[in-house]
Amino acid sequence: MSEPTRRSNFLTDIIDADLAAKKNGGKVVTRFPPEPNGYLHVGHAKSIILNFGTALQFEGRCHLRFDDTNPATEETEYVESIKRDVRWLGFEWGERLFHASDFFEKMYQCAIRLVKDGKAFVDSQGVDAIREQRGDFGKPGRNSPFRDRTVAENLALLEKMRRGEFKDGECVLRAKIDMAHPNVLLRDPLLYRIRHAHHYRTGDQWPIYPMYDFAHPLEDAFEGVTHSFCTLEFESNREMYDWVLDNLGPWETRPRQYEFARLELGYTIVSKRKLLQLVTEKHVEGWDDPRMPTIAGLRRRGVTPEALRDFAELIGVAKNNSVVDIGKFEFAIRNDLENRAPKGLAVLNPLKVTVTNWPAEKFDEIELAWWPGEPARAGTRKVPFGRQLLIEQEDFSETPPKDWKRLAPGREVRLIGGYVIKCDEVVKGSDGQVVELRCSYDPDSRGGDPADKRKVPGSLNWVEATRSVPVTVRLYDRLFMAEQPEAGGNFLENLNPDSLTLAPGARVEPGLAQIEPETRWQFIRQGYFFSDPKLSRPGAPVFNRIIRLKDTWAAKAAPAPTPEVRRDKKPKEDKPAAAPKKGRTEHRNELRASSPELAQRYTRYQQELGLAPDDADLLTGDLSLAKYFDAAVATQASPKSVARWLTNELLGLVKDEGFADLKLDGAGFGRFVALVDSGKVSPAAAKTLLAKLVEQGGEAEALAGQLGLEKVTDSSAIVAAVEKVLTAQAAEAARYRAGEKKLFGVFVGAVMKELQGTADAALVRKVITEKLG
Numbered sequence: 001m002s003e004p005t006r007r008s009n010f011l012t013d014i015i016d017a018d019l020a021a022k023k024n025g026g027k028v029v030t031r032f033p034p035e036p037n038g039y040l041h042v043g044h045a046k047s048i049i050l051n052f053g054t055a056l057q058f059e060g061r062c063h064l065r066f067d068d069t070n071p072a073t074e075e076t077e078y079v080e081s082i083k084r085d086v087r088w089l090g091f092e093w094g095e096r097l098f099h100a101s102d103f104f105e106k107m108y109q110c111a112i113r114l115v116k117d118g119k120a121f122v123d124s125q126g127v128d129a130i131r132e133q134r135g136d137f138g139k140p141g142r143n144s145p146f147r148d149r150t151v152a153e154n155l156a157l158l159e160k161m162r163r164g165e166f167k168d169g170e171c172v173l174r175a176k177i178d179m180a181h182p183n184v185l186l187r188d189p190l191l192y193r194i195r196h197a198h199h200y201r202t203g204d205q206w207p208i209y210p211m212y213d214f215a216h217p218l219e220d221a222f223e224g225v226t227h228s229f230c231t232l233e234f235e236s237n238r239e240m241y242d243w244v245l246d247n248l249g250p251w252e253t254r255p256r257q258y259e260f261a262r263l264e265l266g267y268t269i270v271s272k273r274k275l276l277q278l279v280t281e282k283h284v285e286g287w288d289d290p291r292m293p294t295i296a297g298l299r300r301r302g303v304t305p306e307a308l309r310d311f312a313e314l315i316g317v318a319k320n321n322s323v324v325d326i327g328k329f330e331f332a333i334r335n336d337l338e339n340r341a342p343k344g345l346a347v348l349n350p351l352k353v354t355v356t357n358w359p360a361e362k363f364d365e366i367e368l369a370w371w372p373g374e375p376a377r378a379g380t381r382k383v384p385f386g387r388q389l390l391i392e393q394e395d396f397s398e399t400p401p402k403d404w405k406r407l408a409p410g411r412e413v414r415l416i417g418g419y420v421i422k423c424d425e426v427v428k429g430s431d432g433q434v435v436e437l438r439c440s441y442d443p444d445s446r447g448g449d450p451a452d453k454r455k456v457p458g459s460l461n462w463v464e465a466t467r468s469v470p471v472t473v474r475l476y477d478r479l480f481m482a483e484q485p486e487a488g489g490n491f492l493e494n495l496n497p498d499s500l501t502l503a504p505g506a507r508v509e510p511g512l513a514q515i516e517p518e519t520r521w522q523f524i525r526q527g528y529f530f531s532d533p534k535l536s537r538p539g540a541p542v543f544n545r546i547i548r549l550k551d552t553w554a555a556k557a558a559p560a561p562t563p564e565v566r567r568d569k570k571p572k573e574d575k576p577a578a579a580p581k582k583g584r585t586e587h588r589n590e591l592r593a594s595s596p597e598l599a600q601r602y603t604r605y606q607q608e609l610g611l612a613p614d615d616a617d618l619l620t621g622d623l624s625l626a627k628y629f630d631a632a633v634a635t636q637a638s639p640k641s642v643a644r645w646l647t648n649e650l651l652g653l654v655k656d657e658g659f660a661d662l663k664l665d666g667a668g669f670g671r672f673v674a675l676v677d678s679g680k681v682s683p684a685a686a687k688t689l690l691a692k693l694v695e696q697g698g699e700a701e702a703l704a705g706q707l708g709l710e711k712v713t714d715s716s717a718i719v720a721a722v723e724k725v726l727t728a729q730a731a732e733a734a735r736y737r738a739g740e741k742k743l744f745g746v747f748v749g750a751v752m753k754e755l756q757g758t759a760d761a762a763l764v765r766k767v768i769t770e771k772l773g
């Protein structure tokens with residue numbers, strides 16, 4: 001169970017106020033209420049962490065409740081998977097396991113009471129007629145012709161419904177509220193419908209099932225929930241929630257509903273229906289496919305519960321919907337793995353290297369630490385070195401570009417933990433492909449600690465060719481290519497064809513072949529890997545790539561992988577290998593306690609620059625980062641913007657190199673932020689620009705011009721793009737005009753795409769509105 005950390009957000013503020021006012025007898029009871037009709041996903045993880053985490057924080061309790069009021073789609077398989085996922089996230093419900101179906105009888109008694117009080121009636125119309133009479137926003141509805149049935153008549157009909165004497169859809173039970181109610185949801189809403197269906201728990205006991213708006217508040221009240229958190233879509237349902245509770249009861253504790261923003265994540269889908277479609281149409285290998293955003297998929301990918309909780313903490317609890325940058329999620333994952341994954345050597349795409357001045361039968365066994373640079377963390381293994389080696393194909397270039405730090409004819413590199421080698425000769429196959437490098441090694445350079453203290457620009461991962469072990473490596477990548485996979489209409493069109501590739505020639509050092517399933521490793525310079533729980537066998541691990549060492553999506557032109565050792569990294573404080581991972585904040589707190597330079601900045605960033613405590617914390621966990629930030633702010637860029645771009649974007653881009661060595665220096669970064677703030681490039685284009693700057697250096701403004709990333713504010717260009725899109729999507733435009741307003745976003749997306757994300761979105765909206773109006 002995780003330590004309850006003290007979080008504060010608008011929901012905890014509400015609870016604090018309730019406790020201060022002595023409401024609910026000082027109790028805090030929350031619930032997580034999944035419908036067992038699919039596997040949980042990352043959005044649910046957020047809700048679980050919010051509900052269970054908040055209860056823990058206030059020493060209250062959180063119930064796990066299966067909201068199983070829909071017999072058609074619910075299954076025991078889902079119930080079991082949900083329990084497993086909640087436990088895996090680190091939460092326990094103990095005795096507090098509930099099912100809505102436990103309360104079917106009590107709910108039915110409530111319905112009878114409403115009928116007796118003249119507050120509900122049986123409507124013998126079909127749902128289509130009822131919908132048609134409901135009216136619209138600003139247009140009152142009409143009363144049902146059955147609205148004035150007597151109490152006795154309604155009671156008899158309801159009992160007949162209960163006994164199963166009507167067919168599906170023949171009638172419904174409705175609340176009797178007001179057909180002119182400004183909130184459409186209170187225009188005599190449905191309370192019960194007839195469903196002759198087998199329920200996975202109650203069997204054939206019930207031919208009628210309660211609607212969400214009736215069932216949910218009652219479940220909360222029956223269980224004694226005090227604070228019922230749900231997502232923003234339910235804001236207008238709150239009035240009905242209150243109506244139900246106010247017209248039934250009295251309640252010992254009267255629950256209240258509060259809404260928070262649901263989690264939407266870039267490059268990700270969080271709709272159960274669409275996830276189900278991915279599974280049933282076999283676009284993925286199942287609910288737990290490591291590419292799926294399901295908790296089961298993330299677990300199998302190798303993501304840890306701590307990373308998910310860190311992520312939830314990082315994004316906080318919002319009141320407004322927005323798409324969270326997936327970079328934040330990936331940052332939390334890397335940040336978590338950095339401290340838990342020992343570092344070993346593997347080669348994914350091998351190129352043969354023969355060390356010509358090394359005797360054929362001789363092997364060196366080099367003892368290397370699993371935690372290089374962290375002497376306090378125990379654990380070493382022997383890595384064989386010999387005449388036949390393998391390096392990555394992409395680490396050799398016959399005609400290297402400027403700045404190339406890897407191997408090339410006549411150049412030297414260090415083989416990490418091994419020796420320095422020099423490429424003397426390139427051997428090619430009949431097709432002209434490089435098949436082998438003939439190199440010589442420097443006997444004085446053993447173990448990366450050369451006696452002659454020579455500086456060698458590049459360090460490469462490698463393995464010995466005959467003693468390394470072939471393994472299956474599954475290279476996972478984002479499942480979708482578009483940040484908003486649903487924007488273009490059909491999300492399947494945005495599936496990334498390269499979301500899973502194999503590395504058929506991959507080999508690992510012997511020490512990585514003997515590992516346990518379900519353990520996490522860094523392959524130096526390659527990424528973090530997890531030995532798959534289902535596919536790994538003793539001595540034959542199957543590795544899933546959890547994530548690359550840095551975000552290569554932002555700069556799709558795949559820059560060189562950076563050396564694994566952060567040049568700015570300070571030795572970490574003494575820490576036994578088995579010690580549980582410290583919270584990152586805690587770690588930074590300790591750093592600040594021993595460094596006045598960081599501590600002063602932490603205070604100054606908040607008091608003088610007005611940064612949020614989180615940002616100040618993140619920026620002062622590393623002196624080179626703090627100095628970089630200072631240099632950016634010195635250019636007169638807005639400190640808050642600099643902090644935001646730094647923590648949201650830049651950190652993800654440069655995770656594995658030092659800030660001191662970035663091609664884009666602090667001042668250049670400051671000028672980049674100022675340029676974006678001036679509105680000359682759009683936020684989407686700015687991301688591309690930043691990735692380029694990090695990759696190749698240069699001046700933000702000049703590069704934006706070169707790359708054509710300046711914002712299109714020229715309305716003629718926008719008008720042309722809008723016209724093009726509306727012509728191409730004439731059918732959708734007609735549907736929009738006929739009332740399908742949600743298509744608006746599709747047009748905006750298409751126009752932005754047409755203009756490569758450079759247009760002023762507000763202007764685009766305006767032009768589209770005009771054209772469609």
Ligand code: ATP
Nearest residue numbers: 033034035043044046047230231262263264270272
């Ligand atoms: P459905 O469309 O089937 O209702 P759902 O995603 O709402 O799908 P539920 O099982 O009803 O699924 O969700 C359980 C709980 O998780 C609810 O309280 C819901 O508000 C919350 N939840 C669902 N999706 C998200 C999300 N993306 N972000 C945060 N919370 C979520």
Ligand code: MG
Nearest residue numbers: 033034035067
């Ligand atoms: Mg739901």
